[in-house]
Amino acid sequence: GYYGQFGGAYIPELLYANVEDLRKQYLQMIETPDFQKEFSSLLKDYVGRPTPLYYAARLSERFKTNIYLKREDLNHTGAHKVNNTIGQILLAKRLGKKRIIAETGAGQHGVATATVCALMGLECIVYMGAVDIKRQAPNVLRMQMLGAKVIPAGSGSQTLKDATNEAIRDWINNPEDTFYIIGSVVGPHPYPDMVARFQSVISEEIKKQLKEKTGSENPDRVIACVGGGSNAAGAFYHYLDKEEVKLYAVEAAGKGIDSGYSAATSVLGSEGIIHGSKTLLMQTEDGQVVEPHSISAGLDYPGIGPLHAFLIKTGRAKVVTIEDQEALQASLLLSRLEGIIPALESAHAIAALEKIEFSSQETVVVNLSGRGDKDLDTYMNYLKEYGNDHHTS
Structure with a gap:
């Protein structure tokens, strides 16, 4: 999980089982012919x-x-965001998760997550900084249109960092049924690699x-x-x-x-x-x-x-x-x-x-x-x- 001295997984004890479960299984799951077939077909015909x-x-x-x-x-x-949300929603389904959370800044990852949740019939909660909600209003409407619940993050600068904090808090409180679709190459291993x-x-x-x-x-x-x-x-x-x-x-x-x-x-x-x-x-x-x-x-x-x-x-x-x-x-x-x-x-x-x-x-x-x-x-x-x-x- 490291690139030189950077990377790793520095996480609260409550999330350890979730992250460890994902780490152990994600490569095997991604590499199965069944996963690859579904992933490629959605990228081609849907994206x-x-x-x-x-x-x-x-x-x-x-x-x-x-x-x-x-x-x-x-x-x-x-945007490019949907390449990743398609991959992660297929993992979430295979791990038996029913509830999806995400963070978003510009709203593109939120829209891409709401899109794949609608596609797969899963509950979707998107955390977004209150400032970003104002400056990216069209994307907020798109998420709501797709059935996602958009929750404003009102702490700090009320932007992406704060939305991520809120999403992680939610994940800690709901580790059993919730899958966190992270939108970038950040977060604990295996997310950056995945x-x-x-x-x-x-x-x-x-x-x-x-x-x-x-x-x-x-x-x-x-x-x-x-x-x-x-x-x-x-x-x-x-x-x-x-x-x-x-x-x-x-x-x-x-x-x-x-x-x-x-x-x-x-x-x-x-x-x-x-x-x-x-x-x-x-x-x-x-x-x-x-x-x-x-x-x-x-x-x-x-x-x-x-x-x-x-x-x-x-x-x-x-x-x-x-x-x-x-x-x-x-x-x-x-x-x-x-x-x-x-x-x-x-x-x-x-x-x-x-x-x-x-x-x-x-x-x-x-x-x-x-x-x-x-x-x-x-x-x-x-x-x-x-x-x-x-x-x-």
Whole structure:
């Protein structure tokens, strides 16, 4: 359960049996032909995979290189999150659990969890920070439409960290019948490994699709945004031991790295324990969690998955930090150049293109993790403030 010094399972005694049960069984369950068949068939016929790998000609021209977008925004529910919730709901069913809980920031994981619970006829409770409930209203409505109960987390900064705290509290109180579907590569082992495996379908497809398009299955660079880091884990997975493929983890710098309003964990964080695993964490000298900030609800987390902590610490992945304004500009750039409105999270990955030096021969894959419907309010306010012509030239 460790990536170097990061990972493990630091959990209350009451959850030990649950987590241990899952740890002992998850690999055997995932690898059975029966599981694989059901998982693959749902990804294909329900989620709509494989998602396209799209050559973005105008974006490529702009950055003088060859840019491909992995279109996770075209999945059913609008993001990569559903790859993982399908996998976990199949495990929950096989473990005989009747009640599903989840945490969500941007609401995409909540929607994906509510979706698979409706599909399988299981009770669904989603914890979401009160601040995020306001800024991601369309996703709250979608969850309710799907039959989920959305419970606001009113403590702390009332965002993703606090929603996770509440979900863990619920799990401690209901260990027998409840399965916690964690939405990212965070939490106690085996969650980071399990979520990465379910998301690895992203890089599995990229390899095949690139081979068809370019003759080589390896790009020169893979770029993905990182909050907890599940979309990045999926995009990096099959390239982890291919040193020639450069990996870029894009973090939210909020109002600036040193502004006190940031979520750039790998730059500002130090080793600590959050939500059941040892990782990099924004904390004070006495170990209190520092409240993160990002305009994007999905990147607004004070920690990072242990896999990413390891990749960054060992230098295997490079970090790019993007401020709120830069992400907003990038979202307009992609919308105006390619006719694709990205989620604010994915806009951070697009913004990283401005900060990397490319050669004209390179193949660059950006994981476009989600679509922008849920962020239209934020985008509208930005357009009002900056006018319609901002940053598209």
